[in-house]
Each structure stands twice: as structure tokens, then as C-alpha cells.
Amino acid sequence: MIRKLFLTLFAAAVLYLFSFSSFAEEWSSIETDGIPYLNPEGIYFDNDGGRWITGQSKEKGSVFFWSEDGSHEYYDSAYTRGNIKNDAQVKDMLFDEKGSMWFATWGDGLKIKKSDGTWLSFNQNDDYDKYIMSDEVIQILDAGAEGKWILTYAGAYLVSNDYEVVSGKSHILSDLHPASIFRDSSGYLWIGTEYGILTDSNSENGYLDYVSNIYSGSNVPPADYSHAFSSIAQDADGNIWFGSSNYGIDGIYKLSAGGQWSKYTDSDPSVPSVSVTDMEYDSENDVIWVSTYHGDLIKVSSGSIQSYSGESLGISGDSIHSLRLDSDNGLWLICDDFMSSIYEITDFTAGLSSKYNINSTSNSLVSYRIHDMKIDKSGGLWVAGDDGVSRRTPDGEWIQYKNLGPFQAGGITADSNNIVYIIMWKGEVKAYDVQNEKWIDIVQPPVEIFAAYGAYTDSKDGKWFYTGDGVYYLSPDNGSWEIYSYESTGGAIPDNIISCAYEDSIGNIWIGTRNGAAVMSIDGSWKGFSSGDSGFMGGEVNSFVESDSGILYASGSYGVQKYSQSGWTNVGYSDFPGGLALKMENGDIWSGTTLLKKNGEKIKYDSDSTGGVIPESSYLGGILKSSDYDQYGDVYFAYMYDGIKVVSGIQWDSSQIGDTPVDESKYSLWNSQSTPAVSTGYIWSIALSGEADKSTVNSSNIFVCKNGSSVKHDVSVALNTSDPSTIEIRPVSPYQPSSDYVIYIGDSIKSSNGKSLLEAIRFEFKTN
Numbered sequence: 001m002i003r004k005l006f007l008t009l010f011a012a013a014v015l016y017l018f019s020f021s022s023f024a025e026e027w028s029s030i031e032t033d034g035i036p037y038l039n040p041e042g043i044y045f046d047n048d049g050g051r052w053i054t055g056q057s058k059e060k061g062s063v064f065f066w067s068e069d070g071s072h073e074y075y076d077s078a079y080t081r082g083n084i085k086n087d088a089q090v091k092d093m094l095f096d097e098k099g100s101m102w103f104a105t106w107g108d109g110l111k112i113k114k115s116d117g118t119w120l121s122f123n124q125n126d127d128y129d130k131y132i133m134s135d136e137v138i139q140i141l142d143a144g145a146e147g148k149w150i151l152t153y154a155g156a157y158l159v160s161n162d163y164e165v166v167s168g169k170s171h172i173l174s175d176l177h178p179a180s181i182f183r184d185s186s187g188y189l190w191i192g193t194e195y196g197i198l199t200d201s202n203s204e205n206g207y208l209d210y211v212s213n214i215y216s217g218s219n220v221p222p223a224d225y226s227h228a229f230s231s232i233a234q235d236a237d238g239n240i241w242f243g244s245s246n247y248g249i250d251g252i253y254k255l256s257a258g259g260q261w262s263k264y265t266d267s268d269p270s271v272p273s274v275s276v277t278d279m280e281y282d283s284e285n286d287v288i289w290v291s292t293y294h295g296d297l298i299k300v301s302s303g304s305i306q307s308y309s310g311e312s313l314g315i316s317g318d319s320i321h322s323l324r325l326d327s328d329n330g331l332w333l334i335c336d337d338f339m340s341s342i343y344e345i346t347d348f349t350a351g352l353s354s355k356y357n358i359n360s361t362s363n364s365l366v367s368y369r370i371h372d373m374k375i376d377k378s379g380g381l382w383v384a385g386d387d388g389v390s391r392r393t394p395d396g397e398w399i400q401y402k403n404l405g406p407f408q409a410g411g412i413t414a415d416s417n418n419i420v421y422i423i424m425w426k427g428e429v430k431a432y433d434v435q436n437e438k439w440i441d442i443v444q445p446p447v448e449i450f451a452a453y454g455a456y457t458d459s460k461d462g463k464w465f466y467t468g469d470g471v472y473y474l475s476p477d478n479g480s481w482e483i484y485s486y487e488s489t490g491g492a493i494p495d496n497i498i499s500c501a502y503e504d505s506i507g508n509i510w511i512g513t514r515n516g517a518a519v520m521s522i523d524g525s526w527k528g529f530s531s532g533d534s535g536f537m538g539g540e541v542n543s544f545v546e547s548d549s550g551i552l553y554a555s556g557s558y559g560v561q562k563y564s565q566s567g568w569t570n571v572g573y574s575d576f577p578g579g580l581a582l583k584m585e586n587g588d589i590w591s592g593t594t595l596l597k598k599n600g601e602k603i604k605y606d607s608d609s610t611g612g613v614i615p616e617s618s619y620l621g622g623i624l625k626s627s628d629y630d631q632y633g634d635v636y637f638a639y640m641y642d643g644i645k646v647v648s649g650i651q652w653d654s655s656q657i658g659d660t661p662v663d664e665s666k667y668s669l670w671n672s673q674s675t676p677a678v679s680t681g682y683i684w685s686i687a688l689s690g691e692a693d694k695s696t697v698n699s700s701n702i703f704v705c706k707n708g709s710s711v712k713h714d715v716s717v718a719l720n721t722s723d724p725s726t727i728e729i730r731p732v733s734p735y736q737p738s739s740d741y742v743i744y745i746g747d748s749i750k751s752s753n754g755k756s757l758l759e760a761i762r763f764e765f766k767t768n
Contacts, residue, residue: 025649027605027647028646031368032367034070034360034362035357036057036060036074037053037056038368040053040055040357041054042092049326050066051065052064052066054089054091061084063084084105084111085105085108087107089106089107090103090106092138096161099115100163102140109123109124109135110137110150120163131165133155135152136152136153138153138179139151139180143158151178153177153178154174155171155173157169173191176198178191179193179229179245185238188201192228196211196221199214202214210223219263221253221261229242230278231245231290233279234281236283239256240254242255243276243279244276245276250274250275264305271305272309276290277320277322280325280331291320292320294318295315295317295319296320297310317336320335321334321335332344339358340357341356341357341360342357344356359386363398363400365383366383366385368386370625370626370638370640370644371640372384372411373626373638375630375636378394379394380434381644382422383644384409384410385408386408388400388401395698396714396718396732404422404430405427406426406427407424407427409423409425410454411452415457417461419433420434421465423455423466425449426448426449427449443478443479450469452467454466456502459503464511470493471484492526493511494517495513497514498512499514499541500543504546508522512540513541515538516533529568540556541555541556554568555576555578555580555591559573576596578592623639623640624639634647648712648714666746666760669762670762675764675765680767681731683730684728684765685726688725688726691725692751696749697717701746702717702729702745702746702749706736706740714731716732724752737767738768742763742764
């Protein structure tokens with residue numbers, strides 16, 4: 001929602017550096033704003049054509065409504081008031097003719113959100129009309145006027161269209177591991193299990209039996225553990241098709257309308273893969289679509305079978321997890337290409353498809369998988385990742401550089417001239433002149449870089465690039481290269497896989513590797529440290545840092561050690577916890593996300609103390625890759641799989657980063673009367689009396705602070721794309737709820753004819 005302030009004068013604010021003495025710290029996240037799940041698992045279409053995505057996210061829940069502009073609606077625990085828990089995976093969805101939404105959850109039963117907003121829950125509770133034997137729900141099958149069949153891990157239940165369990169309409173399937181349920185055109189049920197196929201088609205009383213007990217012939221699916229049937233569909237001729245998902249050891253089965261069984265295996269050229277993951281029937285075109293574990297798509301039409309390879313469809317993934325038809329019979333696939341991607345197939349003959357995933361739909365971070373991060377000299381944020389480089393300018397504008405090379409960006413650094421350097425896997429070293437906003441040519445290294453792990457700039461503007469073949473050094477004038485490796489240093493660098501570089505106060509350059517450390521003295525000589533050398537602990541060294549008292553610390557896989565002329569000494573975890581180290585301008589040191597202050601105070605920030613902003617450590621989470629700080633003292637932590645975490649408002653000691661507060665006397669209060677509270681994501685729109693000069697409209701001239709604080713809240717400031725007389729202020733991260741804020745609009749903003757605002761103003765507002 002947007003609220004407009006109508007101003008008949010023009011304004012801007014001079015850029016100030018701020019102190020943090022009056023504001024408690026605030027943690028926030030910068031993430032991809034595209035599809036939020038690392039691995040989406042299903043796509044569903046509501047009665048209006050809206051797209052719903054299922055997956056798994058501890059923070060965002062397991063289902064959301066997909067919005068093209070990134071403002072997705074998450075059906076998480078908070079939004080649904082606990083009806084859909086974040087840890088209860090949504091396995092299937094259905095939208096009925098009454099406008100109700102049905103959710104099959106794994107772990108919390110069947111959930112229904114009725115059109116009036118009320119919720120119903122079917123699980124192992126004490127309500128007779130809502131009781132089902134298992135909370136692990138697999139599938140919801142629409143049985144028309146009869147109701148909906150609910151397949152669970154323990155059995156199948158019929159729920160009426162009036163939302164009650166139908167008495168006498170259930171099948172207990174304990175220990176059979178059911179996987180799919182289908183109702184054919186004659187009204188018979190078919191249930192695929194890990195032990196074969198069950199049906200009531202041969203029973204007058206609705207009892208289920210295995211098809212191997214009903215039909216004869218060599219192609220009848222047997223009832224044993226090697227046949228897991230997870231997909232069933234029927235074509236217009238009455239043939240029923242069954243897909244086995246047992247990873248290629250079985251086949252696709254067809255039961256003809258006349259009762260004959262056929263089997264298709266990978267010995268048939270038209271069936272390249274028989275490990276079926278999903279089936280969907282296109283009734284308009286009488287086509288059954290079959291997706292496979294090995295990435296092939298199979299089309300069954302009028303008895304003929306045709307296959308498409310993933311490559312021919314423009315799909316980069318190795319596997320198709322699921323497929324779905326939209327209301328126009330457009331085909332959507334969810335595929336695995338390291339992360340899962342959603343593909344909309346637009347042209348089969350031309351191999352055209354549209355790809356959607358975290359990265360391709362994001363307008364912020366270009367990649368969810370981060371390798372390095374740097375703040376440039378203007379305060380711009382640069383992030384290197386799998387799909388290129390993301391840049392956020394000081395004005396809050398996001399720019400994505402996706403075509404820098406064939407592989408990922410592995411490292412990023414900046415020199416004192418505000419030139420940003422990017423090291424690519426198996427590609428060139430790139431350089432961008434921030435001041436002049438252009439890419440510049442630099443001499444390339446004499447030996448191509450294959451593996452890229454990071455970058456560092458020393459005090460003389462020498463650039464150090466971490467590779468798998470040693471550390472590559474680019475001279476301050478960008479004119480020459482040196483490669484320092486195990487071989488070129490006579491074994492002083494103990495391993496060619498480089499983890500970090502660091503310059504101490506004397507000018508020595510320290511190098512951390514996968515297996516030990518080395519130091520190059522100011523005279524150019526090298527000394528190495530492997531396990532046992534001068535008491536060195538060994539293992540990987542991922543960061544160095546030097547305290548103001550001159551003590552050098554090395555942090556790595558074996559903990560933290562400090563160095564002196566007599567050698568290395570272990571440092572207790574309680575004194576210096578392990579983690580990526582960062583030294584602030586005032587001498588305080590970060591060890592991971594623990595702040596070690598010069599006065600001896602130690603402040604530990606973790607998931608609990610930051611309200612879940614800092615991720616918990618796990619196999620694919622909590623991996624800190626880089627940290628840096630900007631001119632305001634905001635500290636940025638880049639996590640490999642968890643985005644960027646930012647802390648602002650820390651109370652730095654006296655000789656600190658930015659210590660000039662906002663001069664309130666320069667700003668006249670615009671709104672003397674109270675303004676209604678707004679949401680934490682509110683967009684303010686300032687309507688000026690004339691067209692504004694775009695070059696003066698930025699976050700240096702318009703900014704937002706908490707009332708009584710000098711810390712800028714992270715907002716983007718830009719002219720409206722269709723109305724150059726309107727300035728929009730959008731929060732990059734949400735405002736804090738129930739808080740007071742001030743918009744500062746200085747007197748240097750100019751109109752297109754060169755006139756400035758008559759006076760600087762401030763506008764106060766509250767959040768809900």
C-alpha cells in the first residue's frame with residue numbers, strides 16, 4: 001500500500017555519519033525475493049488460476065501463494081494461526097467448488113480452510129466426525145459428489161463435501177506404504193502401494209484386493225516389495241496407466257478397458273526411463289503426461305508413446321519431481337538442477353521453456369548460494385554467488401550481473417580507488433569502476449584460474465585471489481601478476497587450496513590454506529606452518545585478525561591460536577570463540593557473530609538472541625562465508641545458503657565509526673498532527689509540485705530513522721517510473737512494529753529546472 005505526502009516545496013539532506021549511542025541493535029535479513037524455497041516440490045492452481053507452491057522452509061512454512069512481484073503470501077504457522085505448522089510438510093492441495101482449500105500435511109493431518117476463513121482439522125483427535133487414523137496425509141482425490149478420498153500412511157478415508165468423515169467408507173492399509181489413490185470412470189478405487197496395486201473393481205462390497213489376485217498374465221503387476229506404484233491416470237479410451245517409482249527396476253503398466261495388461265520398460269525406445277515420479281491427464285487433448293526420475297517427459301496419446309529428453313525441452317535438471325496442468329492445460333514441471341526449479345513448457349517442438357526458481361525470479365540477490373561479499377567505498381553491497389554477482393547501490397537499487405562467466409563468482413574485493421574485483425571459476429578476473437559506473441579492462445593472470453575461493457585487498461592496493469592452485473597476486477597498478485604456491489615458495493605455502501589472506505600491522509601477508517598457514521614478510525621471504533611447526537595446530541585456517549595490542553589470531557578447523565615470536569599458543573574458546581574474524585575500525589573484533597570488545601566485554605549473537613535471524617548451524621545452513629561493515633557501522637554477515645544478515649545500531653565506543661548525529665534544527669516538522677499508524681512494509685509516496693531532478697533523489701538526500709535515533713533504516717528512494725514528480729520510499733527490510741520513525745527530506749533536492757526545496761522537513765509516522 002502507498003500513502004502520498006503532497007509537498008509544494010523541494011528538499012534534500014546532506015549525508016551524515018551517525019552515532020549509535022541512542023539505539024539498541026536491530027537484526028535484519030537480505031535474501032532472494034524470488035521463489036523462497038531451495039527445493040520446491042509441487043505447484044497447484046486455484047480456481048482463479050493463482051499459483052501455489054509447496055516445499056519446505058523452517059522460517060517460511062511449506063506452502064505459499066506465488067506473486068510475480070515477490071510479495072508472496074506464506075501460509076506459515078503465524079499466518080494460519082497454527083493450523084499449518086512450519087514443520088508439517090504440505091504433500092498435496094485441492095481447491096473445491098465451494099472455494100475451500102484442502103491441505104494434505106505430513107505430520108499434522110488434513111487441514112481445510114473454508115471460504116469464510118474458518119479452519120477444520122482432521123487427524124488423530126477425539127472428534128468422531130474429524131478422526132482419521134494417521135496424521136501423515138499423502139494425497140487428496142476429488143471423487144465428485146461422493147466427496148474427497150484422503151490417502152494417509154495408514155489408510156484411505158472418504159470426507160464428504162460437507163467436511164465430515166463418511167462412516168463405513170475407509171480402507172485400513174497399515175504397513176502397506178500406500179503412495180497413490182485413483183478413482184476410475186466407473187467409480188472403482190485403485191490404490192498404489194510399495195507392495196503392488198489394490199482395487200475394489202472385483203468386489204461387490206468394496207473390499208480391496210491385489211490385481212495379481214484378480215488378473216492373470218505375465219504382465220500383471222505382482223504384489224511384492226520391488227514394485228512401488230506412486231502414479232495412476234486414465235485416458236479417454238478407458239485404459240488405466242500405472243507408474244512405478246522404484247528407480248528404474250520396473251516399468252509403466254497399462255490395464256486396457258478390456259482387462260488386458262501391458263508393460264513398458266526401458267527396452268522400448270519410446271520409454272527411455274521407467275522410474276515414474278508423476279502422471280497427469282490432459283482431458284482436452286486426451287494426453288497422459290508422465291514425468292520420470294531421470295529427467296525425461298513421456299507423452300501417451302491415442303495409444304502411442306513419445307518421449308522428450310530434458311535437454312530437448314530446455315531443462316537443465318537431472319530429475320523431474322512432479323508435474324501439473326494449469327487451467328489452460330499448460331504443463332508445469334518441478335525439476336532438480338542442484339536446487340529445484342519450476343519450468344513452464346511453452347513449446348515442445350522448439351524446446352522452449354520458462355524457468356522459475358529462487359535465483360531466476362529474484363530481483364535482489366542473484367543467487368541463494370553465496371561465496372563472498374564486500375562493501376565498496378561508497379557503501380554499496382556486492383555479493384558473489386553461483387549465478388553471478390548481486391549489487392545493491394547506496395540508494396537501495398539492486399543490479400544483477402549474471403553473465404560474467406560460464407561458472408560461479410568465487411570471490412570479491414575492492415581497492416581504495418573504489419574498483420571492485422571479481423574472481424570467477426574458470427574465467428577472467430573482472431574489474432568494475434564504481435565511481436565511473438563502468439567495467440574496465442585489466443591484465444589477466446598468466447595461468448587461467450580454475451577454482452576461485454575468495455579475494456582480499458592489502459593496504460597498498462595489492463589484490464590477493466584465493467584459488468585451488470595457490471594465491472594469485474595482482475599489483476596495485478593492475479599491471480602485473482605473481483602466483484605464490486607450494487611449488488613456487490619451496491613448500492612454505494603448505495597447501496595450494498587457499499582459504500584466506502590478511503595483512504598485519506607491520507605489512508606481513510598471512511595466507512591460510514586447507515592444511516596450514518604461511519607468512520610472507522615485508523622483504524618477500526616466506527615461512528610456512530604445518531601441523532607441529534612452532535606449536536602450530538594444523539588443519540584449515542579460514543581467517544586471521546590482529547588486535548590493537550598486536551596479537552595475531554588464526555582461526556580454523558582446530559580452533560583458535562595466537563602467534564608470537566616464540567610460536568603458536570592455543571586460545572581457549574571462552575576467550576576467543578572460533579569463527580570467521582572481522583576487525584572493526586575502532587578495534588573491536590567479530591569472531592563469527594560473537595563481538596569481542598576492546599574493554600573485554602563479549603557479546604554472543606545467535607539464532608535465539610536475534611529472533612531467528614542468524615541461522616542455526618546445519619549441513620546446509622549457518623555456513624558463514626564473509627563479513628564486512630559499512631560507513632554507518634552496520635555489520636553484514638554473508639551465509640552460504642541463508643542470505644545476508646545485517647546488524648545495525650550497535651553502541652560502538654567513543655572513537656567510532658560515524659559519530660555525527662542528525663541536526664534536528666535543520667528540519668521543520670511537517671505533520672504537526674498525528675498520522676494513522678502504517679504497516680511495517682509501507683511505501684511512502686512524496687508528490688512534489690514539479691518534476692524532480694533524478695540525480696538528487698537518493699538515500700543520501702532522503703532517509704528514514706527511528707525517532708530519537710541517528711541510524712538510517714534501510715530504504716530505497718527513487719522516482720516513480722511513470723510520474724517523475726513523485727518520489728517513492730520503500731523499506732528494503734521491514735520497519736519494526738509498534739515503533740516511531742522519521743522521514744528526513746533535506747533542502748537540496750532539485751526540480752528539473754534547477755530550483756531547490758524551500759526548506760528541509762521531517763515527517764513523523766508510527767507502525768502498527
